[in-house]
Amino acid sequence: MPTASTMGQLTASIAHEIKQPIAAVRTNAAAALRFLDKSPADVEVREALACIVNDTDRTSDVVDRIECLIKKATPRKEVVDLNAAILEVTALTRGEAVKSGVTVGTQLAGEAPRIRCDRVQLQQVMLNLIVNAIHSMSRVEDGNRELHISTARIEPEGVCVAVRDTGPGLRPESLPRVFEPFYTTKPDGMGMGLSICRSIVEAHGGRLWATRCEPRGALYQFTIPR
Numbered sequence: 001m002p003t004a005s006t007m008g009q010l011t012a013s014i015a016h017e018i019k020q021p022i023a024a025v026r027t028n029a030a031a032a033l034r035f036l037d038k039s040p041a042d043v044e045v046r047e048a049l050a051c052i053v054n055d056t057d058r059t060s061d062v063v064d065r066i067e068c069l070i071k072k073a074t075p076r077k078e079v080v081d082l083n084a085a086i087l088e089v090t091a092l093t094r095g096e097a098v099k100s101g102v103t104v105g106t107q108l109a110g111e112a113p114r115i116r117c118d119r120v121q122l123q124q125v126m127l128n129l130i131v132n133a134i135h136s137m138s139r140v141e142d143g144n145r146e147l148h149i150s151t152a153r154i155e156p157e158g159v160c161v162a163v164r165d166t167g168p169g170l171r172p173e174s175l176p177r178v179f180e181p182f183y184t185t186k187p188d189g190m191g192m193g194l195s196i197c198r199s200i201v202e203a204h205g206g207r208l209w210a211t212r213c214e215p216r217g218a219l220y221q222f223t224i225p226r
Contacts, residue, residue: 019063026056061120082113082151082159089126090149096131100138107150113159115226117204125197129163129220136167158226164219170212178210
């Protein structure tokens with residue numbers, strides 16, 4: 001298994017490679033916005049460019065937070081409305097779900113749980129779990145493709161978030177290794193996503209685990225203290 005030092009070097013290298021095109025895209029979009037300021041502007045074009053700038057800023061922020069995580073920096077904690085943070089991510093992935101024929105359902109705690117956490121890192125965990133579930137179900141030919149997301153208050157941990165799918169599920173031999181760095185069952189996967197998710201959750205004092213579902217599917221749950 002690669003050492004922590006190797007993981008850190010690899011992450012730094014990946015971050016550097018990702019940030020270069022992100023910076024280029026943002027520079028070009030910002031330049032186009034300035035150009036439109038000097039001439040009659042198409043409203044739709046302006047809105048599209050503004051979205052590009054906002055999305056690249058968000059992506060860059062995610063990369064920065066992951067770099068901080070690998071370097072063991074303290075998460076940037078703030079009081080977060082957990083339900084609202086999760087709904088933002090489900091909205092972001094709605095198009096991918098529709099394209100894959102996945103129905104998304106939510107059962108969120110009645111009184112919105114407010115916790116101290118790094119909002120961006122927590123949403124990165126949710127994004128990874130949701131996208132993994134959607135991609136998993138895209139391989140299912142028979143039966144419904146259903147994704148269920150729930151939040152619940154628990155004691156003494158604080159809150160529990162659950163993401164359940166009706167995909168092919170986890171093989172028994174994969175279950176103990178699913179959170180290991182560089183372990184993946186995907187032909188084109190790097191095996192870093194779930195490992196980073198667990199590191200984020202543990203950096204917040206919580207835990208993340210996976211369970212096989214019957215007759216099929218997988219359930220990922222994590223806790224975050226208040």
